[in-house]
Amino acid sequence: GAGVSQTPSNKVTEKGKYVELRCDPISGHTALYWYRQSLGQGPEFLIYFQGTGAADDSGLPNDRFFAVRPEGSVSTLKIQRTERGDSAVYLCASSFTGGAREKLFFGSGTQLSVL
Amino acid sequence: AQSVAQPEDQVNVAEGNPLTVKCTYSVSGNPYLFWYVQYPNRGLQFLLKYITGDNLVKGSYGFEAEFNKSQTSFHLKKPSALVSDSALYFCAVREYNNNDMRFGAGTRLTVKP
Known part of the structure; x- marks a missing residue:
């Protein structure tokens, strides 16, 4: 596609429920990143994929968070037993190879609200 | 560990005046520095980056930034602000x-007519 696509744009769920957030990166980009942005804060790194593998998941806050990218393209961020503190905008980004010099292309994000 | 500081939450300027949005960084090695802009309900959009070479880098929409190694700063600048520049600006380091x-x-930039 022309840009990074994220669905849904908004997700409202109840505390304790399971949610999945989807990211479709720019075609041909091997690197994919998930970030979380809380109100009044900058994006916070969660996980980085190089191809199909999670090359760095050091930013995931706890084991309730998990992400996959089975075919090296679309990625899904999964959150189990959601908590109110998980409410934030979840941003996905991609880049061509993942090199540190490359700019990231961001999607519009998924606004997650946990009631 | 790498980190970035944007000391101003808010910057207000009049249209036509120059603007500066400040950024300082901390890294153990050589930094790669970036500026992104975020409009309401939109993702972050890349403005410019410093990798190596000339300390003054030019980017999209007339923005530029100056890398200052001694002051560990990478301030974003524009000679003449537009109302449409009003947005949220993020500095990043890698x-x-x-x-x-x-x-x-x-930093939230507001340009008033």
Whole structure:
């Protein structure tokens, strides 16, 4: 596609429920990143994929968070037993190879609200 | 560990006046520095980056930034602000061996007519 696509744009769920957030990166980009942005804060790194593998998941806050990218393209961020503190905008980004010099292309994000 | 500071939460300027949005960084090695802009309900859009070479880098929409190694700063500038420049601006830093692009907390720029 022309840009990074994220669905849904908004997700409202109840505390304790399971949610999945989807990211479709720019075609041909091997690197994919998930970030979380809380109100009044900058994006916070969660996980980085190089191809199909999670090359760095050091930013995931706890084991309730998990992400996959089975075919090296679309990625899904999964959150189990959601908590109110998980409410934030979840941003996905991609880049061509993942090199540190490359700019990231961001999607519009998924606004997650946990009631 | 790498980090970024944006000391101003808010910057207000009049249209036509020059603007500066400040950013300082901390890294253990050589930094790669970036500026992004975020409009309401939109993702972050890349403005410019410093990798190496000339300390003054030019980017999109007439923005430029100056890398100052001694002051560990990378301030964003524009000679003449437009009302349409009003948005949230983020500075970011990344080291060559780090997968984490670290962002500042953001600065809200308001340009008044």
